[in-house]
Amino acid sequence: MTNGFAQEVYAVVRAIPRGYVATYGMVAELAGRPRASRIVGGVLHRNPDPSTIPCHRVVFRDGSLAPGFAFGGAAVQRRRLEEEGVQFVAGTAKNGGAEGPRVDLQQCLWDGTGYAE
DNA sequence: TTTGTGACTTTTT
């Protein structure tokens, strides 16, 4: 690709199946830079094409999103993911202390299957 | 061309 990494990131994020989510590190790895998780965020931050790039499917390693920096708000993103079929963890397996809405990575974490360049 | 920063992740204190 002309740009290389950035293009790869966009391609990977676009390849995320509906109802699934991926972490920055995973996208970075598929893009060719397993340690460039931050760059993935930076690239998505600019989001040159939010229409084709479902950045809301990309979450932290913890399953949470970027508060305040999402396309329109973490709350909106949660609703959007639910629309796609992504399950959320209300409380937490930790001790019932609800910290914040997290995606159920154990169920909706994308394996990278179906990604073709 | 060089410096600084960032939607992250992992390890150590």
Add this chain to the structure above:
DNA sequence: TAAAAAGCCACAA
């Protein structure tokens, strides 16, 4: 167990 710091790579100014 929790919190803090460093490391990492690419893009923008």
